[in-house]
Amino acid sequence: MQTIFDTIKKVAIKIDDAIKTEDLGYSDSSNSSGEDQLKLDVKSDYIIEEAFKDVTIVKALVSEEKEGVLKLHEDGKYTVCYDPLDGSSLADVNLSVGSIFGIYEGELIAENMLASAYVVYGPRVELVIATKGKKPQHYRLQEDLFNLISDITLDERGKLNAPGGTQQNWSDYHKSFIDDLFKEGYRLRYSGGMVPDLHQILLKGGGIFSYPGTSDKPHGKLRQLFEVIPFAFIFEQAGGQGVNDKGVRLTELIPEHPHDTSPCFFGSNYEINAMKNAYGIKQ
Numbered sequence: 001m002q003t004i005f006d007t008i009k010k011v012a013i014k015i016d017d018a019i020k021t022e023d024l025g026y027s028d029s030s031n032s033s034g035e036d037q038l039k040l041d042v043k044s045d046y047i048i049e050e051a052f053k054d055v056t057i058v059k060a061l062v063s064e065e066k067e068g069v070l071k072l073h074e075d076g077k078y079t080v081c082y083d084p085l086d087g088s089s090l091a092d093v094n095l096s097v098g099s100i101f102g103i104y105e106g107e108l109i110a111e112n113m114l115a116s117a118y119v120v121y122g123p124r125v126e127l128v129i130a131t132k133g134k135k136p137q138h139y140r141l142q143e144d145l146f147n148l149i150s151d152i153t154l155d156e157r158g159k160l161n162a163p164g165g166t167q168q169n170w171s172d173y174h175k176s177f178i179d180d181l182f183k184e185g186y187r188l189r190y191s192g193g194m195v196p197d198l199h200q201i202l203l204k205g206g207g208i209f210s211y212p213g214t215s216d217k218p219h220g221k222l223r224q225l226f227e228v229i230p231f232a233f234i235f236e237q238a239g240g241q242g243v244n245d246k247g248v249r250l251t252e253l254i255p256e257h258p259h260d261t262s263p264c265f266f267g268s269n270y271e272i273n274a275m276k277n278a279y280g281i282k283q
């Protein structure tokens, strides 16, 4: 498993370099979710694929930017599911973006995830790795090395509210829930990139990020394998929660298709419990 983390560190440095130096325009292709791919999406995906080709413990790769499963090493034990560059359309306005990784042994269902990680490319490059039974670990890139900064622990409640999705298409009860948080004094913190938005909540002690089901996207936008399950794992390890709109733990999801999405809520305990009340979920 350490080899996988070392490979993530290696690709993070290369992707950061590509973000800083390469063409930000659109490629002439689209991904499995029907979204136009940026040249940076394609390049980041290529960097990750090339790096894992040398890692014999990896059986297969599943990418947000590819249709199927890419088989690598027959005798490998692990499958790595990843979003090579989340929030890529924010790079051209110089906002932070990220890469997200989930590492599975066996079938691609949430309970088989052994570890997850994400990288934030911002003013600094930071990495968070979570493994079972341990607090997520926060690293910062300093002179080509990822140095451990600290463990991440969420408080019971925070102050930040990051509400995703198109507001016009929210349900009335979701709107009331979000409004009530603001009435309680929560502050809006939303960049449009889930990696920096969730990183902020994790490092500032807590709050809530939501991307609900909406009238135009009843199953939400964010993808279970590449975005939702890896972050749910990190929030749980940090002492918080990640749930869907039925209050089910996102770490129990069983995706039917690699590109399935799910409504999702990540946060500290107070805010997630408030969401469950607002959605009429028994606790």
Ligand code: AHG
Binding pocket: 035, 064, 083, 085, 086, 087, 088, 089, 164, 165, 166, 192, 193, 194, 195, 221
């Ligand atoms: P992508 O990997 O396609 O760049 O996904 C970006 C995600 C996520 O980072 C963000 O929270 C969400 O899309 C925002 O989407 P909308 O602006 O479409 O609501």
Ligand code: MN
Binding pocket: 064, 083, 085, 086, 087, 227
């Ligand atoms: Mn994404």
Ligand code: MN
Binding pocket: 041, 064, 083, 084, 085, 086, 087, 088
């Ligand atoms: Mn992406």
